[in-house]
Amino acid sequence: MVKEIMNLSAGLQKLALALRRLSIVLLLMSGLHPALAADGMAQPVGDPVVEARVNKLAEELRCLTCMGQSIADSQSSFSSDMKREIRDMIKAGKNDKEIIEFMVQRYGDFVLYRPPVKSTTWLLWGGPFLLLILSLVFLLAKLRKRRGQAATELTETEHQAAVQLLGKREGDRP
């Protein structure tokens, strides 16, 4: 048993090493071949600090033409326009809040990947907790009912019937 576990962990280590090598090769390939880089990433690389902020903000915003993706994940022309807009605003000295506000003013709350908590979204945010509380209440009620049932004593006739069924000695009664 121990030997098998040892074998397994050695195998996993080998696999991890192989994966790491593969990822390094892929990384080098993508660096060497600009053609492999997607359209959205082919932007001239500027200040890394600015780019990091662009990416952080882009992860918070929804690509409205692709719905299920953030602007950071998407390479659609809509997303690259939005990234360009974010980049320009950062360069103009706007802070993150102002940039998000700019997008919300034009595209509404839907552009936010994490919907804000407000009166129209309380069910969205509170729903799971509400369900949790409801199911806990349900569970507790069930458990209490079951405990009540188990605690009932047998009547004399029931006891007699049980003894007869089991066919055991009368003296065992607790």
Added chain:
Amino acid sequence: MRRFLFPLAVFIVLAGFLAAGLRLNPREVPSPLIGKPVPAFRLAQLQASDKSIGPEDLRGKVWLLNVWASWCVSCRQEHPVLIELDRQKKITIVGLNYKDERLAAINWLNQHGGDPYMVSAVDVDGRVGIDFGVYGVPETFLVDKNGVIRYKHIGPVTAEALKTKILPLAEELARG
């Protein structure tokens, strides 16, 4: 029998929610710009590049801003509707030629039955489009006499949308 009643009720409620969800169009994102002033812009005109156009030029008029492009496939679907609307002379239609090339745009108009726009503004880099919250072409905005956006139609304008929503609202705004 009764123990199945509760799961069945839960199932029916859930199925009801999902059925309602299927009917919603995920592409129709309500615009936060309804009731807000038209974003300011000043852009070159498509047919006369030495002239410009901006919302100030249209004050006192109820007008439609139709976002279009020669690369936009569903614009072909709405183009005949817009041409017919222009023929009726009921409302001023202004185009926003979005992320397009001038020559391609003019050719496209010629190939698809003419130019229904009083004037088209050229938004080469799509910046004015972003100010309007444009995310898919075509989109159409109805603007009142004071330059306030009153309605947004997402997707190709249909004869039915004009008849049931856009034109009645436009007539009301023109009177008021």
